[in-house]
Amino acid sequence: MRQRLFVFLTIGFVLLPCSAEAQRPRSSDQAQTMFRRMDRDRNGVIDKREAPAKLKAMFGDWDQDSDGKLTRSEFESNFSKRRVRGAASKPGEYVAPAAKQERQPEALQAGDRAPDFTLPRVGGEGTVKLSELYRDKPVVLVFGSISCSPFRQRVQQVEQLYQQHKDNANFLMVYIREAHPDSKIQVKTAAGEEELQTFVQTNNLALRREHAATCERTLSLSFPTVMDGVDNRVNAAYAGWPIRLVVIDTNGRILDPGAPGPQGFTPDKVATWLKTLR
Known part of the structure; x- marks a missing residue:
């Protein structure tokens, strides 16, 4: 059977209690x-x-x-501001309302060409171009933000997949606008200490870079991270907010457009695709 290579695009944005269900007061x-x-x-x-x-x-x-x-x-x-599922699980944390205006209309279907992009790296110089990643092996792009509790929980599964499949697939996180701006979250500082920080909306690249670096550090993510631009073009193209998984093949076509998160953010489904590459 012919082996297929895929690019996995994980768009993780910021919303759920990012969903209506988790937001219900x-x-x-x-x-x-x-x-x-x-x-x-x-x-x-x-x-x-x-x-x-x-x-x-x-x-x-x-x-x-x-x-x-x-x-x-x-x-x-x-x-009334706290979520039903208790996303503010650590003392002092606070979950602000979801920025629902960030949600974009569904635009991509299976078979569509994946919109290409070039975005700046968070932890260093240079940029990453999507079309260069899916040339020879799958790519898992993780789009998200730290203020989305389901994302913070489920991206750990993506990190496990990276450790298991990094020889067969490229992984890349794309940090986008916050799902729950003004939320207060316990994070790990650059000095290695834990503290509560408030995450306002990222309306400029400097702040977005800072949030993305904190996200990497706090969640112990080892795969590279890039940032969506101030025009938020990538989020708009993939309707990724709040979180989403999109599968792209090595021809640059959408294999699976996924479904809106958080329910649609399913690392187990990505794991199934990755197993076909062995």
């Missing part, structure tokens, strides 16, 4: 129930003594008037 009734449980002395406010550990870690952010107490209004307002 908890009900007001649920917030009120939790507030009543925490307000043990029934005085209509929650102080730090009553707050559970996770709430204590975020207390300063939730206490909008800094009076050392959370009113019902303060609690419900901040509660």
Whole structure:
């Protein structure tokens, strides 16, 4: 059977709780129930003594008037901003609403020619051109941003695939605009220390490069990273936001356009394609 070579384009953007499902706010009734449980002395406010550990870690952010107490209004307002699936899983983290305006209309179908691009490297000088990557072996392009929790989780599977298949496929991450700008995330600094950082939207390449480098470092990604341009042309061409996997063959044709993430971001499917190359 003739062996086929493919280019895997992983477009990981920033959105889910990047999806509508994960963005769906908890009900007001649920917030009120939790507030009543925490307000043990029934005085209509929650102080730090009553707050559970996770709430204590975020207390300063939730206490909008800094009076050392959370009113019902303060609690419900901040509660509604948190995702149902608890993407803000570490103390002090905060998940901002998804930048849904970044989503692009579906444009590519199987058999279409993959839009070519040349993008600057994050960790060094020079650029990377897509059409030069799929000449001799598959390419897995990972498009994403650090503010998308499902991306942070699932890209670890892509890293595993890279370690297993890097002799048979090229891997490249493309960093795009943030899925959840203004989110607060615990990251690893250049000095190797952990700290909470707020990730605003990347409207210039300098900031995008900084976010991309932090993403690489925090998630321990070893494959190269490039950045989408300020015109966000690559995201628009592939409708990659929030995250997506696109398979491209060595003729530069779309083999599998994938589906919108986060549900459509399926490293297991990529693994199946890569196994055919052995």
